[in-house]
Amino acid sequence: MATGRTHRPASRSRGIPEATVARLPLYLRALTALSERSVPTVSSEELAAAAGVNSAKLRKDFSYLGSYGTRGVGYDVEYLVYQISRELGLTQDWPVVIVGIGNLGHALANYGGFASRGFRVAALIDADPSATGKITAGLPVRHTDELETIIRENQVSIGVIATPAGAAQEVCERLVAAGVTSILNFAPTVLSVPDGVDVRKVDLSIELQILAFHEQRKSGEEALAAAAEAADADGPGTRGKPEKSQKATPLAAPAKAAKAAVKAAVARKTGRSGPDGEVPAVMPA
Amino acid sequence: MATGRTHRPASRSRGIPEATVARLPLYLRALTALSERSVPTVSSEELAAAAGVNSAKLRKDFSYLGSYGTRGVGYDVEYLVYQISRELGLTQDWPVVIVGIGNLGHALANYGGFASRGFRVAALIDADPSATGKITAGLPVRHTDELETIIRENQVSIGVIATPAGAAQEVCERLVAAGVTSILNFAPTVLSVPDGVDVRKVDLSIELQILAFHEQRKSGEEALAAAAEAADADGPGTRGKPEKSQKATPLAAPAKAAKAAVKAAVARKTGRSGPDGEVPAVMPA
């Protein structure tokens, strides 16, 4: 799962919890696989295993959709595929545009999973004039100038942003102004949008950082803690949360000094981390 | 945030909530941007706005890390960058391997955001012999046979899987067997891993489906509901949840018939949805 989410204010639409909606595609994929193997029915236990979730959770999720399923037997695969598809809105065709045909945009344009789920790439759009006209994934790359026209003519309501971060907000605004109300953002920026517009964000860099966090935990923190100890005056074990007991003791001054010391040390080796804020996750710098 | 997550059992590591960990990279990015503009300090309000979150949430998140920040002033940007980096484990270098150099793998290999965050691509690996040796993003593509050697020699503990779904589980097992304990999975499959191994999943298709769900809600469900009404015997308004009052009335038979009818209708138009289970999210079919 791509990660961070910047979607709607956590309100549930028509009784279906957001968390459940996020899992429906998972179930749908597992069911599709079963369908291809011509499996007629499946129990909550089996399907849950295939989708990688708890069976109780799965049953509760389905209960929000209605009472599909037969006690003592399980769920009819084809029937469930249809119901979930309908609930997700995949029974209709969704034209989408991809803006920013760099390395990632190129990969997205070639992604085969679109069509099979009711998504259709209406157009590829890029700001670079030299890229315009190039056939990519069977479609000519159009110039940004045509953005509004393309959106309106194709009734596009879903846009994918794969531009550098610097261009993302502007592209976003133009998309919204032209009528797009759902945006999938690959640029490493926080997009601000008016109410009524959904934004979901995918950021590889964030996923990797979360993995690194857990990895650090697993590989024993000792070595690193020891190394950091020299610079960090807080001491290694105390860091969890400042002791409640350090009331108003004259600890303020030393703590301040420690911060300053670390700051200085940090300043010395700053310059390593280049600006990565300008390229979307999964694009060459 | 992209989505579905299949990570650890929701237990918090050493007191830092998982939700907080997931936001730290967000703060870090915002802080890095401020740092580049040489902004010395920032208030929780400003930083929260830049990161796209609530200021109370941000302060609470930081409180798990310790008492950095000065009341009446705000947070020292450089100092906070260092603290968060350290907490996330980004002060050390993480060698990663990318397995599956298709369209997506190629894009990932060229991603510039790796190095700036302490990640280093140790090797690119692909199963296709004809791809082996090709220089991609400055690195030669190695054959899958060398996987174990590469992992061990480079002490790789983080692996990225960008292969077709069919190969993902096997690759995963080989990675784990060779010593990898964190996996970022782009293949549309549920990976089963032993305890102690973290898996995070990024799936574009799922993100789009979630957007489609909300989009369907926004664009009024009426038309679609009316269309489905013909086939769905439940009736349009009743679907929220089966009425409690339909106790043991002879409604079972009609309901069953309705399901069968829909099933037949579904069967008729099945064949549209191609198998998408074989390619990772963001790869050409």
Place this chain on the structure above:
DNA sequence: CCATCTTTGTGCACGCGTTCACAAAGGCAT
């Protein structure tokens, strides 16, 4: 040194999501 003003850090309450555990429901065999 004191008053004032800003901003942090957090106690508390609320709501969503998860999980357990079980009664109800249906199939199937006798």
Place this chain on the structure above:
DNA sequence: ATGCCTTTGTGAACGCGTGCACAAAGATGG
């Protein structure tokens, strides 16, 4: 038909995450 066995659907309890609101802390100006 009747009883047994399997599996669903859900009521209820619990725990995590979020947001409010405020007291404590510190800076700043007089």
